[in-house]
Amino acid sequence: xxxxxxxxxxxxxxxxIKQITRAMQFVAASxxxxxxxxxxxxxxxxEKLDEVLADAAIVLSGEDHPLLVRRETGKRLLVLVxxxxxxxxxxxxxxIRFAAQQIAETTGETTTVxxxxxxxxxxxxxxxxxxxxxxxxxERPTFADVLPLARLITDGYLDETFGRVDIIYxxxxxxxxxxxxxxxxxxxxxREDTAGIPGNQFIFEPNPGAVLEQxxxxxxxxRLFQAALETTASFFSSQMVAMKNATENAEELIEDLTLEYNxxxxxxxxxxxxxIASGAQAG
Amino acid sequence: xxxxxxxxxxxxxxxxxxxxxxxxxxxEGELGVxxxxxxxxxxxxxxxxxxxxxxxEESFAIIGGFLQVLPDRVVVMAENAxxxxxxxxxxxxxxxxxxxxxxxxxxxxxADLAAARAALQASLIRIRVAERRQHEGRRxxx
Numbered sequence: 001x002x003x004x005x006x007x008x009x010x011x012x013x014x015x016x017i018k019q020i021t022r023a024m025q026f027v028a029a030s031x032x033x034x035x036x037x038x039x040x041x042x043x044x045x046x047e048k049l050d051e052v053l054a055d056a057a058i059v060l061s062g063e064d065h066p067l068l069v070r071r072e073t074g075k076r077l078l079v080l081v082x083x084x085x086x087x088x089x090x091x092x093x094x095x096i097r098f099a100a101q102q103i104a105e106t107t108g109e110t111t112t113v114x115x116x117x118x119x120x121x122x123x124x125x126x127x128x129x130x131x132x133x134x135x136x137x138x139e140r141p142t143f144a145d146v147l148p149l150a151r152l153i154t155d156g157y158l159d160e161t162f163g164r165v166d167i168i169y170x171x172x173x174x175x176x177x178x179x180x181x182x183x184x185x186x187x188x189x190x191r192e193d194t195a196g197i198p199g200n201q202f203i204f205e206p207n208p209g210a211v212l213e214q215x216x217x218x219x220x221x222x223r224l225f226q227a228a229l230e231t232t233a234s235f236f237s238s239q240m241v242a243m244k245n246a247t248e249n250a251e252e253l254i255e256d257l258t259l260e261y262n263x264x265x266x267x268x269x270x271x272x273x274x275x276i277a278s279g280a281q282a283g
Numbered sequence: 284x285x286x287x288x289x290x291x292x293x294x295x296x297x298x299x300x301x302x303x304x305x306x307x308x309x310x311e312g313e314l315g316v317x318x319x320x321x322x323x324x325x326x327x328x329x330x331x332x333x334x335x336x337x338x339x340e341e342s343f344a345i346i347g348g349f350l351q352v353l354p355d356r357v358v359v360m361a362e363n364a365x366x367x368x369x370x371x372x373x374x375x376x377x378x379x380x381x382x383x384x385x386x387x388x389x390x391x392x393x394a395d396l397a398a399a400r401a402a403l404q405a406s407l408i409r410i411r412v413a414e415r416r417q418h419e420g421r422r423x424x425x
Contacts, residue, residue: 038294045291048360052324052351143293143362197322197353205311205325214326215349218362225293 004268007261011254018250024087025243031139032175032236038140039172039229046222050191053215055199057190059208066158067216070187074163075109077131077156078102079149079185081169081227082119083235084136089242091170091178091234092118098180099168103128111162113152116231131156141228143221150221157186169227170234176241178234185223188216284318288334290343290359297364298343305334305357308345316357323352327361329404331412342367344412346405363405370413379406 057068080099082092096119103110111129114120116136123130134149156162164186171181193199204211285301307314308330327350332343348361382403386396 041295042293044289044296045293045360048289048291048351048358049349052349052360055324055351202322202324205309205323211324211326211349218348222293 002260002264004261004264007257007264011257011261014250014254014257018247018254021243021246021250025240025247028236028240028243032233032240034140035229035233035236036172039226039233042226042229046226049215049219049222051196052211053188053219054191054193055197055202056204056208056212056215058193058199059202059204060212065209065212065216067154067186067188067220068190071160071163074160075111076106077111077113077153077162077165079113079153079165079167079224080115080119080123081167081231082114082116082122082136083231084117086118087242088235088239089245091238092116092122094178095119095168095170095180096122098182100126102166102168102182113149115149115228137228137232139232141225141232143225146221146224146228150217150224153185153224154217154220162186167224167227169231170238172230172233172237175237178238183223183227185220188219284355285336286316286318287356288359289357290332290345290361290364292348292361292364297361297366300336302334302336305332307332307350307359309350314350316352319354320352320357322354323350325350325352327359329408331408331415332359332364342412342416344370344405344409346408365409365412367412367416370409372410372413372417375406375409375413378402379410382406 078099080095082095086092099112099119099122111131112123113132113134114123114130115134118136120130120133132152137145153162153165157165164184166182167185168180168182170178173179285303286305288298288300288302288305289296290298303317305316307316308328310326310328313330314325327345327348329346330344332345334341334343344363344365344367345359345361346363348359350360351358382399385399386403
C-alpha cells in the first residue's frame with residue numbers, strides 16, 4: 001500500500017493540474033465568445049456576395065469564367081484546415097479522420113494543402129502529397145490571413161493543375177457539437193437567383209463580365225475566411241469542453257485519493273495503538 | 284424617402300442606417316445615389332464614400348469591392364471601410380512612409396510588390412479622407 005506521503009503528493013499534483021485545466025477552460029470560454037461574434041459579424045458580407053454572384057451569373061450564363069468551369073482533368077485538391085495546437089478534445093482527430101475517408105473515396109489523383117500543424121503531421125504520416133502548408137489560423141483570423149491561400153488555390157485552378165478544389169474544416173454547430181464538413185470551393189457554383197430583384201434587371205458597371213472577374217476571387221477568399229472563423233470557434237468550444245472534463249476528472253481523482261489517504265492514515269494509527277497496547281501488556 | 288445604406292466588409296458590418304443620399308467611388312468615377320435609383324451592380328474603386336443624413340455628413344475611406352443599388356437600398360461590399368472619425372492620421376502617415384520605403388527599396392516583387400502598392404494606396408486614401416474631415420471641422424468652428 002502506498003505511503004501517506006506518496007498519496008499526499010499525488011493529491012497535491014492533481015490539485016495543480018486542476019488549477020491549470022480550470023484556468024484554460026475559462027480562457028477558452030472567453031475566446032469562444034469573441035470567435036462566435038466574429039463569425040456572426042462576417043455573415044452579412046458573405047450573404048451579400050452570394051446574392052450578387054447569383055445576379056451576375058444569371059446574366060452571364062452564356063459566357064463562362066474559368067473559375068466557373070467544371071473540368072474533368074487535373075488533380076483533386078483538398079484544403080485541410082486544422083489547428084496548430086491541441087488540448088482540444090477530438091476536434092482535429094475527427095477532422096483528419098473525415099479527410100482520410102474523403103481521400104479513400106476519391107478515384108484519381110488527390111493532393112492536399114494543409115492549414116495547421118495537426119493536419120500536416122497527419123498527412124505526412126499517411127504519405128499524402130502536400131502542395132503547400134500554412135500556419136494554423138490565429139486566435140482572431142483576419143481576411144488578409146486567407147488571401148495568400150486563396151491566391152494559391154485560384155492560380156492552381158486557372159493553370160489547370162487542379163481540376164476540383166474542396167475544403168475540409170470543422171463546422172461550428174454549437175458549443176457541444178462541431179462537425180467535420182466538406183465544401184466545394186472550385187469550380188464555383190452560384191446560388192439560384194431567387195432573392196430580391198432578378199439579375200437581368202440590373203445595370204452592370206462597367207459590365208457583367210468585369211464584375212464577375214473581380215467577384216470570383218473574392219468569393220473564394222470569403223469562403224476560406226468563413227472556414228477559418230468556423231474552425232477557430234470550433235477549436236475554442238472543443239477546448240473549453242475538454243478542459244471542463246479534465247477539471248472534473250481531477251476533482252474525482254482528488255476525492256478518491258483523499259479517501260485512500262484517510263484510510264491509510266487510520267490504519268497507521270490503529271497499528272501504532274496496537275503496538276503501544278501490546279508493548280504495555282508485555283511490560 | 285430615405286435609403287437604407289449598409290456598408291459591409293469581410294470582417295464586419297461597418298455601417299447600417301437610413302440616409303438621404305450617398306456618393307461613392309465607383310470604378311468608373313464618382314457615383315451619386317438618391318432614392319429610386321435604378322437597380323445597379325458596380326465594382327468600386329478606392330476613395331471616399333460620403334453620405335448625407337439629416338443635414339449631417341459622414342465619410343468613409345473605401346477600398347475596393349462592389350456596390351448593389353436597389354430602389355430603397357444601397358449595399359456597399361468593400362474590402363475595407365474606415366469611418367473618417369476613426370482614422371488615426373498619424374498611423375496612416377506611418378503606414379504610408381513604410382509602404383513608400385518598401386517600394387523605394389526596389390527589392391519587392393510579385394505578390395509583395397502588389398501588397399506594398401495596395402498598402403500605399405490604402406494609406407493615401409485614409410490620409411485624404413481624414414484630412415478633409417479635419418479641415419471641414421475647422422471651418423465649421425470658425
